[in-house]
Amino acid sequence: MQRSVDALRAAQRPFIIAHIAPDGDCLGAALGLYWGLRQLGKQPTVACGDAVPGSFAFLPGSEVLVHAAPPNHHDLILAIDASDLARLGTIYDPAVFGERPLVNIDHHVTNQYFGNVNWVEPSAASTSEMIYMLLSALGVAFDPVIATCLLTGIVTDTLGFRTTSTKPELLEIAAALMRAGASLTSIIERAFNTKTLASLRLWGKVLERLQTEGEIIWSENTRAMRQECGAALGDASGAVGFLLGAREAHVSVLFVERDDGDIEVGIRARPGHDISQVALNLGGGGHPQAAGCVLKGDLTQIKARVLDEIRRSLDGHEPT
Ligand SMILES: [Mn+2]
Numbered sequence: 001m002q003r004s005v006d007a008l009r010a011a012q013r014p015f016i017i018a019h020i021a022p023d024g025d026c027l028g029a030a031l032g033l034y035w036g037l038r039q040l041g042k043q044p045t046v047a048c049g050d051a052v053p054g055s056f057a058f059l060p061g062s063e064v065l066v067h068a069a070p071p072n073h074h075d076l077i078l079a080i081d082a083s084d085l086a087r088l089g090t091i092y093d094p095a096v097f098g099e100r101p102l103v104n105i106d107h108h109v110t111n112q113y114f115g116n117v118n119w120v121e122p123s124a125a126s127t128s129e130m131i132y133m134l135l136s137a138l139g140v141a142f143d144p145v146i147a148t149c150l151l152t153g154i155v156t157d158t159l160g161f162r163t164t165s166t167k168p169e170l171l172e173i174a175a176a177l178m179r180a181g182a183s184l185t186s187i188i189e190r191a192f193n194t195k196t197l198a199s200l201r202l203w204g205k206v207l208e209r210l211q212t213e214g215e216i217i218w219s220e221n222t223r224a225m226r227q228e229c230g231a232a233l234g235d236a237s238g239a240v241g242f243l244l245g246a247r248e249a250h251v252s253v254l255f256v257e258r259d260d261g262d263i264e265v266g267i268r269a270r271p272g273h274d275i276s277q278v279a280l281n282l283g284g285g286g287h288p289q290a291a292g293c294v295l296k297g298d299l300t301q302i303k304a305r306v307l308d309e310i311r312r313s314l315d316g317h318e319p320t
Pocket residue numbers: 025026081107125126127157
């Protein structure tokens with residue numbers, strides 16, 4: 001963290017990158033950092049390879065996010081909440097990146113340490129709480145805008161303070177952010193309680209197709225299913241965690257056929273299991289209880305391969 005603080009102190013025009021398929025944590029952390037650095041008189045830019053989902057359009061600064069690789073005048077690049085360079089999507093430009101220091105700030109246990117500075121905290125529940133510590137060290141005063149960004153990241157990555165990563169220290173940071181002016185009620189309303197009807201119909205289809213085998217439960221979200229209900233790709237996000245709510249399930253999987261045909265695989269596991277290695281073996285990454293990967297090819301074959309990998313991981317698992 002100290003090396004990240006030093007790099008930011010020295011930088012004047014930092015370029016901050018949130019990962020592709022952006023979630024509340026990478027957006028909240030990147031935008032919170034953006035506003036904090038502006039307060040310090042710097043001229044940051046914040047970028048993401050994909051569009052901001054409608055559910056996070058309320059985040060202050062989501063409208064200033066750019067979607068292109070960094071131009072030459074930036075003196076520092078920061079990758080936020082990304083476990084590898086592929087997570088930066090089209091923003092990653094080897095020609096530009098090779099020329100500038102890269103700071104990698106993340107909490108995924110599968111992080112590839114691709115930066116010149118790598119601050120990786122697998123015990124952190126969110127990257128947003130790491131940005132809270134970083135901005136505190138830089139002497140930033142937390143205002144309602146910064147606090148809203150960071151608390152959104154914490155609330156979404158902990159699914160509303162429900163994950164095993166939710167520790168007393170995290171609740172203390174959340175309390176400080178509420179005192180600084182963030183509204184927990186409104187963040188929860190906007191992040192969790194504002195689904196579209198098309199999204200609910202898609203959830204219905206996902207639940208209808210669920211399958212189980214032993215302690216594994218899985219379902220899918222295909223292009224055809226989305227077309228039938230007029231839903232968008234991300235409209236069933238959260239469904240993989242919901243599947244794990246089945247009493248019989250220890251591991252859940254959702255196979256999402258993206259609009260470009262690639263298959264996004266989301267995996268969740270109950271505490272006591274660790275599926276981060278499964279995701280890593282499949283070319284992805286994540287946390288012990290929440291991980292994923294993106295695979296190319298036929299959905300049926302991908303299902304067989306992923307389920308096989310999970311079976312093997314469960315076979316080798318000693319219950320804790
Ligand atoms: Mn995160």
